[in-house]
Amino acid sequence: MTADPVLRREIPDATVARLPEYLRTLSALADDGVPSVSSEELAAAVGVRSAQLRKDLSHLGSYGVRGVGYDVAMLALEISRALGLTVDWPVAIVGMGNLGRALSSYSGFVTKGFRIVALFDDDPSVEGEDVLGTAIRPLRDLPRSHAADPIAIGVIATPASAAQTVCNALVQAGITSILNFAPAVLTVPAGVDVRRVDLSIELQILAFHAQRRTVASADLRSAVTR
Amino acid sequence: MTADPVLRREIPDATVARLPEYLRTLSALADDGVPSVSSEELAAAVGVRSAQLRKDLSHLGSYGVRGVGYDVAMLALEISRALGLTVDWPVAIVGMGNLGRALSSYSGFVTKGFRIVALFDDDPSVEGEDVLGTAIRPLRDLPRSHAADPIAIGVIATPASAAQTVCNALVQAGITSILNFAPAVLTVPAGVDVRRVDLSIELQILAFHAQRRTVASADLRSAVTR
DNA sequence: TTGACTTTGTGCATGCGTTCACAAACGTCT
DNA sequence: AGACGTTTGTGAACGCATGCACAAAGTCAA
Numbered sequence: 001m002t003a004d005p006v007l008r009r010e011i012p013d014a015t016v017a018r019l020p021e022y023l024r025t026l027s028a029l030a031d032d033g034v035p036s037v038s039s040e041e042l043a044a045a046v047g048v049r050s051a052q053l054r055k056d057l058s059h060l061g062s063y064g065v066r067g068v069g070y071d072v073a074m075l076a077l078e079i080s081r082a083l084g085l086t087v088d089w090p091v092a093i094v095g096m097g098n099l100g101r102a103l104s105s106y107s108g109f110v111t112k113g114f115r116i117v118a119l120f121d122d123d124p125s126v127e128g129e130d131v132l133g134t135a136i137r138p139l140r141d142l143p144r145s146h147a148a149d150p151i152a153i154g155v156i157a158t159p160a161s162a163a164q165t166v167c168n169a170l171v172q173a174g175i176t177s178i179l180n181f182a183p184a185v186l187t188v189p190a191g192v193d194v195r196r197v198d199l200s201i202e203l204q205i206l207a208f209h210a211q212r213r214t215v216a217s218a219d220l221r222s223a224v225t226r
Numbered sequence: 227m228t229a230d231p232v233l234r235r236e237i238p239d240a241t242v243a244r245l246p247e248y249l250r251t252l253s254a255l256a257d258d259g260v261p262s263v264s265s266e267e268l269a270a271a272v273g274v275r276s277a278q279l280r281k282d283l284s285h286l287g288s289y290g291v292r293g294v295g296y297d298v299a300m301l302a303l304e305i306s307r308a309l310g311l312t313v314d315w316p317v318a319i320v321g322m323g324n325l326g327r328a329l330s331s332y333s334g335f336v337t338k339g340f341r342i343v344a345l346f347d348d349d350p351s352v353e354g355e356d357v358l359g360t361a362i363r364p365l366r367d368l369p370r371s372h373a374a375d376p377i378a379i380g381v382i383a384t385p386a387s388a389a390q391t392v393c394n395a396l397v398q399a400g401i402t403s404i405l406n407f408a409p410a411v412l413t414v415p416a417g418v419d420v421r422r423v424d425l426s427i428e429l430q431i432l433a434f435h436a437q438r439r440t441v442a443s444a445d446l447r448s449a450v451t452r
Numbered sequence: 453t454t455g456a457c458t459t460t461g462t463g464c465a466t467g468c469g470t471t472c473a474c475a476a477a478c479g480t481c482t
Numbered sequence: 483a484g485a486c487g488t489t490t491g492t493g494a495a496c497g498c499a500t501g502c503a504c505a506a507a508g509t510c511a512a
Contacts, residue, residue: 011434014499020430024409038459047411051462051501058461066460067508083430084437091429098328105324107385108409108426113433153432159333177436179428183250183334185273193435195428200334202405202421203317204246204309206379207339208237209419210403211310240469264489276489277471284491292490293478 011082015056019079021046022053023112026076038069085113092151092175094166095158096121096129096136099181103157104131114153118145139169146173153177160184167194237308241282245305247272248279249338252302264295311339318377318401320392321384322347322355322362325407329383330357340379344371365395372399379403386410393420 025045029037039057043050057063057075060082064070080086091114093100103109104116119131120139129136137145145151154170156163156178163182170178171192180186180196188194251271255263265283269276283289283301286308290296306312317340319326329335330342345357346365355362363371371377380396382389382404389408396404397418406412406422414420 012499016431016434017427019434020424020427023430024424025411040459045411049501050459051503052499054459054461055500062461064460065508066506067458067510069459082434084433085430087437089429089433089436098324098331102324102328103425106425108424109429112426112430114426114429152436153429155429176439177432179432185251185271193432193439195432197423197425197428198246198250198334199329199332199423200338200340201243201246202423203315203335203340203379203381204249204311204338205242206403206405206419206421207310207315208242208245208308210315210378211313213402213419238469266489275471277473278469280489280491281470288491290490291478292476293480293488295489 011059015059016083018046018048018052018056019083021048022056023076023079023083023085024108026072026079029072030076034072036069036071039064042070080113087113089114089152090117090150091115091153091155092118092120092142092145092170093155093157094120094139094170095156095162095182096123096126096131097157097159100155100157101131103155103181104134117149117151118142139166142169142173146175151175153179156180156182156186158182237285241285242309244272244274244278244282245309247274248282249302249305249309249311250334252298252305255298256302260298262295262297265290268296306339313339315340315378316343316376317341317379317381318344318346318368318371318396319381319383320346320365320396321382321388321408322349322352322357323383323385326381326383327357329381329407330360343375343377344368365392368395368399372401377401379405382406382408382412384408 022042025042029045039050039054043053046053054064057070060078063075063078091109093104093116096119100119100121104119110116116134119134119136120142121127121136122138126136127138151173152175154175154177156166156170158166160182163180163184164186167178167180167186167188171188176192178186178188178192178194180194181199183198183200185196186194248268251268255271265276265280269279272279283296286304289301289304317335319330319342322345326345326347330345336342342360345360345362346368347353347362348364352362353364377399378401380401380403382392384392386408389406389410390412393404393406393412393414397414402418404412404414404418404420406420407425409424409426411422412420
């Protein structure tokens with residue numbers, strides 16, 4: 001009944017969101033031939049507090065050595081395992097505009113256990129086109145494609161107007177993990193996990209902070225001249 | 227000394243991150259000709275709890291009418307104002323690969339007060355190319371471009387290896403708001419606001435949850451067969 | 453082995469964010 | 483005008499995440 005304690009233990013969402021950052025930095029360190037790091041060093045490289053890093057890692061188990069630090073390669077492997085990146089995740093991308101093409105060639109996508117197995121777009125002018133070894137097919141081929149080479153994760157990179165239709169097709173095919181880049185809220189049945197990425201939100205947050213800086217300095221000036 | 231209370235009041239980061247979502251949904255409602263919404267309806271459309279929505283909006287001021295709801299157009303305007311989107315934000319994008327092109331044509335970028343004033347790329351083969359009315363220039367033109375048409379926000383859409391160099395150039399030119407799509411941690415002087423977007427992190431989080439579902443159902447099965 | 457030093461893992465406190473629950477405020481109907 | 487139903491705005495409770503501080507556990511030198 002009791003499975004691997006590492007997998008059964010609840011890992012906080014906030015921690016899960018940071019694990020990819022740790023993993024990327026660890027991979028860079030490994031590439032540089034660094035054998036081990038302390039929590040202090042790794043935290044500084046990622047941009048978090050060392051206490052936070054240690055607490056995050058403690059949720060995965062006890063992989064550090066007191067007085068020494070963490071073995072870079074081993075820790076990277078453990079984080080990969082925790083995230084589920086030690087197995088391959090077949091990914092399909094729907095919508096082959098600039099964003100879809102950017103995603104299919106994005107290094108962070110093709111490495112790290114994600115394998116693009118299908119590209120879809122209903123625009124006849126791009127149908128059949130080859131993108132990095134994978135042909136673009138119309139969405140109606142999804143069931144056949146899924147049967148031949150099962151898809152674990154569907155990525156929606158279409159305009160907002162098509163997003164729900166595409167989502168329905170993905171769910172219909174039995175795909176339960178969906179990453180949505182379209183600026184639309186998708187409704188899905190229970191058991192389907194949808195995550196949305198809005199490229200413009202970060203820009204708006206940036207504008208908010210920039211504006212606040214401007215207002216703050218304007219306040220200072222008007223306070224002086226008053 | 228006391229400026230506009232709406233601008234001076236501290237708005238929590240978590241709230242700021244949701245305001246763009248509210249704004250997008252409100253814009254859609256306005257397009258559909260809906261004159262007003264209750265917090266319950268709007269919250270459902272966005273995918274949050276109504277109490278959270280009301281508390282978020284309360285940070286901007288009191289723009290609802292008890293017993294009635296919120297005026298869609300007015301609330302949209304107030305959120306725009308709070309985010310600083312009522313003024314134009316000149317944006318420059320560095321790196322005109324697929325991602326840079328996707329961003330420059332992204333509807334959420336060009337609408338909502340963001341105006342792309344410059345595109346940079348040091349690849350000679352794309353230099354001078356016209357993308358939606360803006361010519362691609364080499365990064366060394368940044369100071370001149372900035373002087374002629376000031377840039378408020380710089381977007382880095384280059385490979386990770388070039389990100390820090392590009393960032394330095396942006397900071398050197400006096401740009402204090404930077405959106406970084408490259409998978410690299412940037413070091414900047416104090417007073418410069420950097421936000422990072424990693425397109426692969428969401429995919430990794432999705433994989434984590436998908437894996438957990440798989441493990442959970444495997445546990446159930448093994449529990450039965452035991 | 454012993455002692456000095458380093459670094460992890462974690463209990464505890466603090467702060468922030470979310471949710472509940474309700475009084476206050478509005479429109480409407482009689 | 484007054485009673486009624488609706489919805490906002492917010493104080494208070496709760497829960498989660500972060501940061502502190504230190505004991506436990508290791509290395510290394512002598």
